[in-house]
Amino acid sequence: MASMKREVNKGAWTAEEDRKLAEVIAIQGPKKWKTIAVKAGLNRCGKSCRLRWMNYLRPNIKRGNISDQEEDLILRLHKLLGNRWSLIAGRLPGRTDNEIKNYWNSHLSKKMNKKKSEKKQTGTSSTREKTSVEKSGEVEEEETSGEINKMVIMKDENKSSGDENEEQGQEESSSNINHINFNVDEFFDFSNEDPLNLEWINRFLET
DNA sequence: AACGCGTCCAACCGCTGTCCA
DNA sequence: ATGGACAGCGGTTGGACGCGT
Numbered sequence: 720m721a722s723m724k725r726e727v728n729k730g731a732w733t734a735e736e737d738r739k740l741a742e743v744i745a746i747q748g749p750k751k752w753k754t755i756a757v758k759a760g761l762n763r764c765g766k767s768c769r770l771r772w773m774n775y776l777r778p779n780i781k782r783g784n785i786s787d788q789e790e791d792l793i794l795r796l797h798k799l800l801g802n803r804w805s806l807i808a809g810r811l812p813g814r815t816d817n818e819i820k821n822y823w824n825s826h827l828s829k830k831m832n833k834k835k836s837e838k839k840q841t842g843t844s845s846t847r848e849k850t851s852v853e854k855s856g857e858v859e860e861e862e863t864s865g866e867i868n869k870m871v872i873m874k875d876e877n878k879s880s881g882d883e884n885e886e887q888g889q890e891e892s893s894s895n896i897n898h899i900n901f902n903v904d905e906f907f908d909f910s911n912e913d914p915l916n917l918e919w920i921n922r923f924l925e926t
Numbered sequence: 927a928a929c930g931c932g933t934c935c936a937a938c939c940g941c942t943g944t945c946c947a
Numbered sequence: 948a949t950g951g952a953c954a955g956c957g958g959t960t961g962g963a964c965g966c967g968t
Contacts, residue, residue: 825934
């Protein structure tokens with residue numbers, strides 16, 4: 720006998736589904752994904768709708784052609800943050816966490832492995848000037864990245880306390896991390912800079 | 927032309943954190 | 948205090964596609 724529960728649609732999205740989803744989100748905004756799925760008449764779960772919107776339909780999304788500058792930035796941020804794709808994506812306007820994750824897995828991780836094996840073959844590192852990519856990728860600095868991960872988690876916690884409390888949260892986070900030379904607020908404050916300008920990240924990598 | 931293989935990327939899955947009744 | 952619903956994240960998968968033989 721047929722189940723009373725309708726089978727949920729999975730797999731690739733059609734243009735018609737995209738249109739319906741965008742229509743509903745235009746009316747009620749990107750929240751309450753379960754409701755959106757129902758209102759749009761899509762036989763999909765809210766989770767799937769959210770993903771489609773975040774990774775494909777959202778306005779101002781850049782697709783493909785990751786520039787050298789962006790690649791360099793991804794490498795540096797990955798060194799700082801590890802696999803925190805959403806945080807890395809937050810520093811790359813128009814890029815999604817999924818895209819960056821895919822790019823890392825298909826391009827950059829291989830690059831890294833290649834470099835590591837090259838390094839093993841050539842033995843100890845030379846004193847020559849390194850490219851930015853080499854600087855960012857060649858060494859795993861466990862202790863440092865561990866500290867930074869902690870800091871990022873702290874920042875996440877503050878963020879969740881709501882925008883209206885942001886100033887208070889910033890004060891709190893700053894006082895929490897006085898013991899290390901890493902200003903989380905500076906790190907996440909994009910207001911006065913071009914995110915693709917690498918100056919800001921140099922400050923953190925060089926401290 | 928046909929086949930096999932590797933690559934890429936969209937989408938799913940499972941888990942964790944947060945919110946709210 | 949607690950449990951269910953929901954949001955968000957990172958890991959993984961599978962299908963489409965391109966390329967070499």
